[in-house]
Amino acid sequence: MESNVRQSPRATVSLVSESAAVTPGQQVRIGLRQRLAPHWHTYWKNPGDAGSPPNIEFTLPEGVTVSDIAWPGPDRFLIGPVASYGYEDEIVFPMTLTVPQTAQPGTRLRIEAYADWVVCEKECIPEDGKFRLDLPVEANARAADESILAAFKTADVRQPQTAPWKALLTTDGESRLKLLVEGEGISAQTVQSALYFPETWGVLDHVADQTLQVEEGRLTLSLVKGQSFSSEPSSGLLAVTDGGGEKRWFALEVQPASGSAIGTSGMANTLALWQMALFALIGGLILNLMPCVFPVLAIKATAVASMSGSDHREVRLSGVFYTLGVLAAFMALALALLAVRAGGMAVGWGFQFQSPLFVAAMCWLMLAIGLNLSGVFEVGSSLAGAGQSLADRKGHAGSFFTGLLAVVVATPCTAPFMGAAIGSALAAPAFYSLVVFAMMGIGLALPFLLLGIFPAIAQRLPRPGAWMVRLRQAMAFPMYATAAWLVWVLTQQAGESGLRMVLAGAVLVGLVAWLAGLSQHGVKRVWVPRGLALLGLAGLIGLAAALHYTGPSEVTARQQTSPNAEPYSAERLAALRAEGKPVFVNMTAAWCITCLVNERTTLSTTAVQQAMQEHDVVYMKGDWTNRDPAITTFLQSFQRDGLPFYAFYPAGKEPVVLPPVLTQAIVTDTFRQ
Known part of the structure; x- marks a missing residue:
């Protein structure tokens, strides 16, 4: 059975099932079927130097489950200085669907899916589509037609077999590796050629030649290290072509070989960690001067002004809590990036600004901060309170959340030295990534932290007075400017529909802020503005949900x-x-x-x-x-x-x-x- 078809000049894609009818409790294979135009190819889970693997998300009836893709073995495509791993002609990405025992004969299971994929020839073009399969539930299963079964057989031929061999990966100098595979059945007659496909991106230089040597019971592939190679265990596929021209794929659990080579690599990695940490610290310091951090500098200026007249202990605590906020945000970003990397998605620094929902939320937050600074409503201590102590809990919470906000707004910029540090950290083991991100946080927070450690600097600040109220109000305008810029960014991402929603949300933010101010200034029947404010917040949540499903704008698509x-x-x-x-x-x-x-x-x-x-x-x-x-x-x-x-x-x-x-x-x- 086949779903509706998504067709382009490059690919014809559908969702297919091996069975035209299923029975209760049955396990049946379904798959994303791609029929590609000549010279076009799609991608394996490690796409190599270019491209992206297909991704599929299901909406399933109650009790129905679908497994992950059982990835067929790929081929390698060399296009100039670029190597990609994937498939040409026709391929099915098979998954196992389990029918619940409670499914009733005479009914249908509606399987809905959204998929996106990339196809490439001389250019790479992302495509997507929505698919629907209505599988009849009957007393006896029925097979699909021959063309669909043949498509699954094509994928079955490529399904990797468990390798009956031992595989070791050793370093061979600074830039080269050796893959050693030993076991019965390896000989010059059974191995005419071999190619290793690592499951993790960047382990190898994908375009470099893999030189093969075959002995009785052993083969050796000479490889070139990739940018994210580490001595940790890895896995991959070994594609072997025998003397008769038949190609098979074997799943290898590749273990690093013990010895001095790996030890030397570990020492080099330790040195690299110190270098990455140093660059990250310098990059975090310079990040304070980058253009996109201007609104954060405005927040800092207000916080510094509020410290005027405070005792030394409170000044120090303010700096410490600000630093803790910065570090907490950097650690959260690092963990999020590592989690997404573990899931196989390619991400980068500032990736959250690629989400229209996140951009809109930041726009509304900047607007709310501006309205707070303008005096529409109050949060925490008033900056107009001359000589007010920062020792209360609200004051330190304010410093902490100022640090959080500093990181969130600062991430669209990458300071000098930071790019290499972030790239290396995300390609390195998780511990390295956490250390590098922590050093970036320390670099960003260091100026404010030094102000707390050396209170003599704070003592030279002007004395409290009416100027603090004016400064607070003036600092609202960088917030408004940032909100306006984020509206423009969202327009580039989500077009006119996104613009309408973010502006409607801005009106709701203003309404909620005004109602919050009324409730704080002793109006009668305070429940009225509070109830209306809750309705406004509910409207914001609805707009945010709508933005989450807003597609790219025509501007971005072009x-x-x-x-x-x-x-x-x-x-x-x-x-x-x-x-x-x-x-x-x-x-x-x-x-x-x-x-x-x-x-x-x-x-x-x-x-x-x-x-x-x-x-x-x-x-x-x-x-x-x-x-x-x-x-x-x-x-x-x-x-x-x-x-x-x-x-x-x-x-x-x-x-x-x-x-x-x-x-x-x-x-x-x-x-x-």
């Missing part, structure tokens, strides 16, 4: 590009390099203020545009406003997970990475050199 820039694609980049063309790649996003500043002050200027023409530089631009696996893969190839990012590919030479803050001189000198 990939906003400058008139003189072409959209980024890995295949196009490879083709240009093969032609000997110099290429400048700009990775940007609507939520990255530093990116926008660089484009306005540098990349769009006459001097830089003329330099591109003089040196025949092709300008490519990638838009990461919404999640784009191809851009994520590109960034990870440089061990980066954040924006802005700029790379220049001279003709016939290795790429040059430019700093995140650009000047006209930096760019033009790079082209000239």
Whole structure:
């Protein structure tokens, strides 16, 4: 049985079942079926250097369960300097569906699914579709038609077998590895060629040759280390072609070999940890100066003003609680990134700003903070209270949440030194990632923490007075400006529908803030404004739920590009390099203020545009406003997970990475050199 079909010039995709009718308690295979146009391919769970594996989400009747994908063995596709793992022609991604014993014959099981996938030839194109299968429940099962059964058989031929061999992975110098596979049945007659597919991205250099040596009972593959190689155990598939040309895939549990090579690698990793931590600390410090942190600086200025006149102990505690807030936010981000990485999704620094729901929530929060600073309603201690002690619980809670907010708003920017540290941390073991993120938090919090440790600095602040009220009110305007910017970001992501919802939410935020202020100023029948405020909050929750299901806007779908820039694609980049063309790649996003500043002050200027023409530089631009696996893969190839990012590919030479803050001189000198 086959569902409705999602068809494009590149792929015909549907949801299929091996059975045309099922019985109560039966286990039946279903699968996402992809029939691809000639020369197009789709991806395995580790896509290699480009692409993204298919993802499928089910809506199932009560009692029905579906297993994970039983991934067929992939092939390797080499396109210039890029290698991908996946499938051509036709493939089914099989899953096992279990029918509940309570299913009644004569009824139907409605299986609904939403899937997204990427298909590539010279360019990579994301596609998606919604599918529905209505499986009849009958007393006797019935098989599907022959074409569907044949499609499942194609996937079955590729299903990996459990390898009856022992596999070890050893280091062979600084940049190379050796995969040793030993056991019965290995010989020059049974192994004509072999290729190793690691399940984890970045273990190997995917495009590098895998040199094979075969002895009786043993084969050795010489490999090149990838960017995220570690000495931890890994797993993967070994594709073996025998003397008759038959290809089979074997699942390997690859263990690291003990010995000095691994020990040396561990020592190198320890040194790398200290380097990553140092860069993270410096990056966190510099993050205080980045353009997108301006609203946070406004919050800090208000907090510093409120410390004026406080005793030394309270000043220190304020700095400590602010630092704890920063560290808590960084640890939460690190754990979230590690959890998503463990689930196989490619993510990067600032990834939360790729969610329209998150952007809208931050917009409403910035607006609420601005209304609070303007005096519409009160939260915690009033800054106008001259000489008010910070020793109460509310004061320290305010410092803590100021630190949390500082990290949340600051993440769209990646300071110098931070990009390499984040990329390395996310590719390293979890402990390394936590250490690096903690050091970034310390770097961001350090100026405010030093203010608390050395109270003599705080003593030089002006004395409390009416100026504090005016400062508080003035600090509301950076909040309003940030909210306005976030509205623009959401428009790029979700179009006019998203704009309508975020503006409606802004009106509700203003209403709730005003009603909260009324209830705080002693109005009669205080339950009336409080009840209306709760209704406003319920409306906000409804708008947030609607935003969660809002798709990308047409603006984002077209990939906003400058008139003189072409959209980024890995295949196009490879083709240009093969032609000997110099290429400048700009990775940007609507939520990255530093990116926008660089484009306005540098990349769009006459001097830089003329330099591109003089040196025949092709300008490519990638838009990461919404999640784009191809851009994520590109960034990870440089061990980066954040924006802005700029790379220049001279003709016939290795790429040059430019700093995140650009000047006209930096760019033009790079082209000239």
